[in-house]
Structure formats: C-alpha cells, structure tokens
Amino acid sequence: MSYGSTVVLDGVDLEIPRGQVVALLGPNGAGKTTTVEILEGFRRPSDGEVEVLGVDPAHAPEEWRSRVGVVLQSWRDHGTWRVSDLLQVMGSYYVAYGTREVPRPWDTAELLDRVGLADHAGQRIDRLSGGQRRRLDVAVGLVGRPELLFLDEPTTGLDPAGRRDVHDLVADLADLDTTILLTTHDLGEAEKVADRLLILAGGRIVADGSPDELRLQLSRSSEVRLRDLTTGEVSVHAEPDPTAYLTDVLHRRRGEVQVLEVRAASLEDVYLDIVRRAEAGEDLSALTSLEAMTR
Amino acid sequence: MSTPSVPSTVLRAALRQARTTLARKYSTPAGLGNFFVPVVILIVIWFVRDVEMLDGQVGAGGYVFAGFLGFGVVAAAVMGVSGELQTERDDGTLLRAKAVPHGMTGHLLTKLLVTPLDALVPIVPAVVGAALLIPGIMPSSLGRWLLLLLVFLLTVAAMMPWGAVLGSVFRSMMTFAWVMMGIYALAVVSGFFFPLTVLPTVLEWLARATPLYWIGAAFRWVLLPGVEVAGDPPAVVTLLVLLAWSVVGLAVAPVVLRRMARRQSGSAVAAARERVLNRGY
Incomplete structure (x- = not known):
C-alpha cells in the first residue's frame, strides 16, 4: 500500500x-x-x-x-x-x-x-x-x-x-x-x-x-503420545508434522499402538510460557520463533 | 478556504490555551486560594499602618505594601512557574505538549501569557485594599500608574525565567521543596519587609546577589517617591540590574527547558505516577 x-x-x-x-x-x-x-x-x-x-x-x-x-x-x-x-x-x-x-x-x-x-x-x-x-x-x-x-x-x-x-x-x-x-x-x-x-x-x-496464522503455525508443532499395546510404555514425540508421522508410525507398527493422543500447542500455552520464563529472569534472547518454545 | 500558516496557528492555539488555563484556574477553589494571601497582607498592613519606619519618613504599612508587591512577583515566578513545571512533568502535561505539532512552543507562549496575570491576581485586591487603608500610598497620576505597571512587568520578566530554570533543574520533589524553602528564606532577608541595613553585611551582600532584592527596591522606588531607603541604589541602577537579570534569564531558560523537555518520556511520567501512588507526593 x-x-x-x-x-x-x-x-x-x-x-x-x-x-x-x-x-x-x-x-x-x-x-x-x-x-x-x-x-x-x-x-x-x-x-x-x-x-x-x-x-x-x-x-x-x-x-x-x-x-x-x-x-x-x-x-x-x-x-x-x-x-x-x-x-x-x-x-x-x-x-x-x-x-x-x-x-x-x-x-x-x-x-x-x-x-x-x-x-x-x-x-x-x-x-x-x-x-x-x-x-x-x-x-x-x-x-x-x-x-x-x-x-x-x-x-x-x-x-x-x-x-x-x-x-x-x-x-x-x-x-x-x-x-x-x-x-x-x-x-x-x-x-x-x-x-x-x-x-x-x-x-x-x-x-x-x-491470531489465526499464529495458531496454525503452532499446530504444526504438536505433541504426539503413543502407548504401546504390549509393554504399556508411553512415548512422547514433538512433531512438526504430526499427520505424516502418524501415517508412518501407524503403518509400520500396525496393531501395536493402544492409545494415541495428539495435542496441538496452543497460542495461550506458548505465550504464558514466554511470560513465565521472562518473569523468572530467563534470558530469552536466543529465542527466534514460537515453534522454538514448544521444543 | 485557505489554510492558516504554522506561526499563526501556534499563536492562536497558545492564546486559546492561555484563556482556558486562566478560566479553569480561577474558577476552582484551589485557584481562588490565591486571594487568601492578599487578605492576610491587608490585615498586617492594617495593624502596622500607624507604625513609623525610617525615621518617620514612611509608615510601615507603605513599606510592607511595596514589599508585598515584590514578594508577590517572586512567589508567582518561583512557586507558580517552577512548581507548575514540576507538576506538569509528573502528570504528563509536558509530554502531551510534546506530542502535538509545535506544542512545546505553544506551551511556553502560554506560560509567558499566563504568569504575569497569575502574579497580578493576588496583587489587585491588595492594591484596592491598600488604596482604601493607606491614603496616599497609591500613585496619584496616570504616569505613575503606568510606571508601576512597567516595573511590575520588568520584575516578572526578571524573575519568571529563573523560576522556569529552577523547576527544570531540580527534578525530585524533595530537593525542590528544599529549594523553595531556601527561596523563602532568601525573601525574608531581601528587604521586602524591613530595610536591608538592619542585617549583617554578609546577608546584605547575599541579598543583593539575587534578583529578589532589586525587585523590592524597584517597587519601593515607584510606590514611595521621595523616601530614602538606606542602601537602596539610584533607580537607574535598580532598573538596569533587573533588565540584566531578565535578558540573561530569557536567554538561559529556553535552553534549560528544551533539555528538560527532551528527557520527557512516557516511562518518566509512569514512574512519577508510581511514586505518587506509593509515597503520596
């Protein structure tokens, strides 16, 4: 303009x-x-x-x-x-x-x-x-x-x-x-x-x-939790592309996954985390993006 | 429709600002408090009206009255201008002036217009009262009235810029309060209410080193013609000294004010607000 x-x-x-x-x-x-x-x-x-x-x-x-x-x-x-x-x-x-x-x-x-x-x-x-x-x-x-x-x-x-x-x-x-x-x-x-x-x-x-763009940007860095059917062990993965990861893992480990949970990082959580860390006196100068906060 | 030029806009804005400032100031109880001092002074003059001073040349009432006019000018400049600057810095008035185009220039123009009137307001009832209480104290001819007005304006010009300088230099309320007390102490020994010659020589010289003494001398010269006050120099010297103080003051004040204005920021105002909330001043 x-x-x-x-x-x-x-x-x-x-x-x-x-x-x-x-x-x-x-x-x-x-x-x-x-x-x-x-x-x-x-x-x-x-x-x-x-x-x-x-x-x-x-x-x-x-x-x-x-x-x-x-x-x-x-x-x-x-x-x-x-x-x-x-x-x-x-x-x-x-x-x-x-x-x-x-x-x-x-x-x-x-x-x-x-x-x-x-x-x-x-x-x-x-x-x-x-x-x-x-x-x-x-x-x-x-x-x-x-x-x-x-x-x-x-x-x-x-x-x-x-x-x-x-x-x-x-x-x-x-x-x-x-x-x-x-x-x-x-x-x-x-x-x-x-x-x-x-x-x-x-x-x-x-x-x-x-706000919508930021939400979308964050939803790509989601937390994926999988529970193994036999061992009962829970594994947590931070994934930039949860869909691709899940397609792959469910295909490879067919029948082995008992419980599956995908949690999109929310803008609120990320922002509150930034505020908390800033208030605790943490140096945030290395921070370059919101996604960096979720890892 | 043609757009007015920038200077005429600033001038009109400042006139409007001065008008509003005066109207609002003197329509509130706080503004009306300005009329309290002259009443006190009139009562004092009433009590000392028959006491004679300076070997019977003049009644104490006349001397005190001349001193009151001089003191009124000092109070308007120091308490008025510098006190206002303190408040304006803290409450954001100056910052607001900075945020509008040519607002700072307009603000200073407003001050130049408002201060002489601020100094005049407590003086008018005193003049009227004294004219009734002390026969012969007021000028008898138009020429002397004009002379009184000129002396008044000259003394305001000699003191006002220094009030502005004091208000800009001393930033904290506490130091500023001490400076004000110092000025009042100085006023006491500056010959407004009793002749300088009764003081130790050191104090006498100290008094002569500030504009305060000369302001008093100028008013005595206009109001008590033919009265010899021991130690008062010839009128020409008095007027020249006052002129020098105003010239230097009017040259120094804008520089100091500009420096102060440059430091104004929102966080400074916010800090002042915090301080007022926490400490009450």
Whole structure:
C-alpha cells in the first residue's frame, strides 16, 4: 500500500499497511514501552536506524507530529479542565495541517460522539471514570486525524468495565483508515482488538501474524503420545508434522499402538510460557520463533 | 478556504490555551486560594499602618505594601512557574505538549501569557485594599500608574525565567521543596519587609546577589517617591540590574527547558505516577 507506514525494529523491517491494527505483545519488561517510545520519538535508540512514516522520529520535524497520535498510559493532566476544553485546545495546534480532503482538527462534538463521550463534554476531566478518561486520551490522540496512532498499554489499571470500554473503542476505530499500534501484555486483549500480533520477547520479535496464522503455525508443532499395546510404555514425540508421522508410525507398527493422543500447542500455552520464563529472569534472547518454545 | 500558516496557528492555539488555563484556574477553589494571601497582607498592613519606619519618613504599612508587591512577583515566578513545571512533568502535561505539532512552543507562549496575570491576581485586591487603608500610598497620576505597571512587568520578566530554570533543574520533589524553602528564606532577608541595613553585611551582600532584592527596591522606588531607603541604589541602577537579570534569564531558560523537555518520556511520567501512588507526593 502506498500509504504504508514502515517501522524498523531490531533489524527487522515491519511493513504495516495503512489502517491495520497491530498489537505489540510481550511480558512486562520485554521492551514494549521502550520500543513504542522510540517510535514516538520520545526516546533515542542507543543504536540502529528507525523510520516511522519515512522519518527518523528522534529528529522528526514538528510537521511529522501532525501525522502521529500518541496515547500514553499514565496521563493525569488538566484535571480541572472540561472534556471539550482539552480537545479544542489540543486540536487548535493542527489547524495549519488541514487539507481539503482531510480537515484538521477533528470537530470536537463529532469526535466526542465518536469516542462515546458526547454526554460528558462539559464534565471536569478529573471526575471521569478510568475508562472514560482513557477514551478522552484516545480522542486527543485522534484530534489531528493522524495516519498512525500509538496506544501504550491502553487498559492497564482499568477495571473490567473500563477495559471493555477501550476494547469496544479500538474495534470501533477500525474503519478510520488510521494505523494503530498498541502495546499490551494480555494475549486475550490483543486477539480481541488487533488484526496482527507481534510478540516481543528478549528484545526480539518472536512471532508476527494474525491470531489465526499464529495458531496454525503452532499446530504444526504438536505433541504426539503413543502407548504401546504390549509393554504399556508411553512415548512422547514433538512433531512438526504430526499427520505424516502418524501415517508412518501407524503403518509400520500396525496393531501395536493402544492409545494415541495428539495435542496441538496452543497460542495461550506458548505465550504464558514466554511470560513465565521472562518473569523468572530467563534470558530469552536466543529465542527466534514460537515453534522454538514448544521444543 | 485557505489554510492558516504554522506561526499563526501556534499563536492562536497558545492564546486559546492561555484563556482556558486562566478560566479553569480561577474558577476552582484551589485557584481562588490565591486571594487568601492578599487578605492576610491587608490585615498586617492594617495593624502596622500607624507604625513609623525610617525615621518617620514612611509608615510601615507603605513599606510592607511595596514589599508585598515584590514578594508577590517572586512567589508567582518561583512557586507558580517552577512548581507548575514540576507538576506538569509528573502528570504528563509536558509530554502531551510534546506530542502535538509545535506544542512545546505553544506551551511556553502560554506560560509567558499566563504568569504575569497569575502574579497580578493576588496583587489587585491588595492594591484596592491598600488604596482604601493607606491614603496616599497609591500613585496619584496616570504616569505613575503606568510606571508601576512597567516595573511590575520588568520584575516578572526578571524573575519568571529563573523560576522556569529552577523547576527544570531540580527534578525530585524533595530537593525542590528544599529549594523553595531556601527561596523563602532568601525573601525574608531581601528587604521586602524591613530595610536591608538592619542585617549583617554578609546577608546584605547575599541579598543583593539575587534578583529578589532589586525587585523590592524597584517597587519601593515607584510606590514611595521621595523616601530614602538606606542602601537602596539610584533607580537607574535598580532598573538596569533587573533588565540584566531578565535578558540573561530569557536567554538561559529556553535552553534549560528544551533539555528538560527532551528527557520527557512516557516511562518518566509512569514512574512519577508510581511514586505518587506509593509515597503520596
């Protein structure tokens, strides 16, 4: 796609087509926030090259800022302002970047309606619930109609209702033609809102694909258990291609196999294993793919 | 429809931001707290109005009033600007400004517009009150009123950038609290409320080494014409010193602020949030 946003990360080229919702998933401490901060231009990478929308974010001109929206997890600012105040003031910085096709900023009433805060326009910001506050932050991120929106841990610290609020909102934004990169440590959340998952572990991307693709990829590395009819002995095999293996073994050992069990490695198991190992302080830098986890 | 240029957009945005900041600040109980100090000062002035100072040249009420105006400017710059910078760094205001195009420039422009008004807010009720309590303290001609306004703006310009520098340099809340106490201690010995000459020479020189003393001297010069305050230099010297402080300050502050802004990141804000949750400040 000609509008594609190119993100270079750890030597890996990530071509993210415009409009895609991508989740950067990984255990705490995997480097998600660091990665996003580098992409947002808020932190300089110690080494290497980064390009977002064709520009190095650390030295990006202010014009680049008008094409990128940022939503952070810990904003508590402007508590005494009204909801519409913040959108109007922040929006007014984008006036010079409007075009005939894309008027900027986004009209406040329309945007509030879009994020489900239409009834709260006149409310003090510090009186919003956690989920509403996050909706407002997303609205501020969107007020300049960015091509790319960063959402850092959008649901951290929210109660279940607030989380659902944010999930619904992100799903709602899918038709915006805005590329969204969000970070989370929750696989369920990533699957719910994203078209594509990037799993970050040990400073490297170990998996990249839609949830279905990743499942399929893992199902090929399954665990096969066979119980011998005569000895009662159980043998376990990790198999990249269980169908071929079973065809072969059942053919060769006809009548010898008593019990047969094939277990596909699940994305959940593999991800939880990554999280567990990361939390135990294990060095995951040798990890290159999800399949490697299952062996 | 033509699109407005970038500079005019930033200027309009900053004006709008300043307007909203002021409207929201002075419509909350916390903002109204700014009116508390002038009331206290007026009560003090009421009690000392008949006490004479400087061999009967001036009533203590007049001296304290001039000192209060000077102190008000210092408080607005130090407590106001540097305190706000501390909060804005922690709650993400600065980062939000960084995330919008030219947001940081707009944020600084907003500060330039808001701070003089912040300094003016507690002064207005004090001026009105003093005019009623101390006959003859207020300027009698339009020219002197203008002079008072000019001195006010000059002192704000001399102090505000240094408030911004203090707010950027001292990062932790604890050190910052100590710095504030230091400034207040300095204010006590800077001649706002009693003449410098009653102090030991060392303190006298210390007071003259900061803008604080000169701010007080400038207000005394406008408000107490014809009164000789021992140790106060000629008005020209006072105004030149203040001008020098503002020029140097306005040159240094943007550099320091830019450096601080560059270090702002989401994780810094998140760390501050953690700290507030754990320690309460």
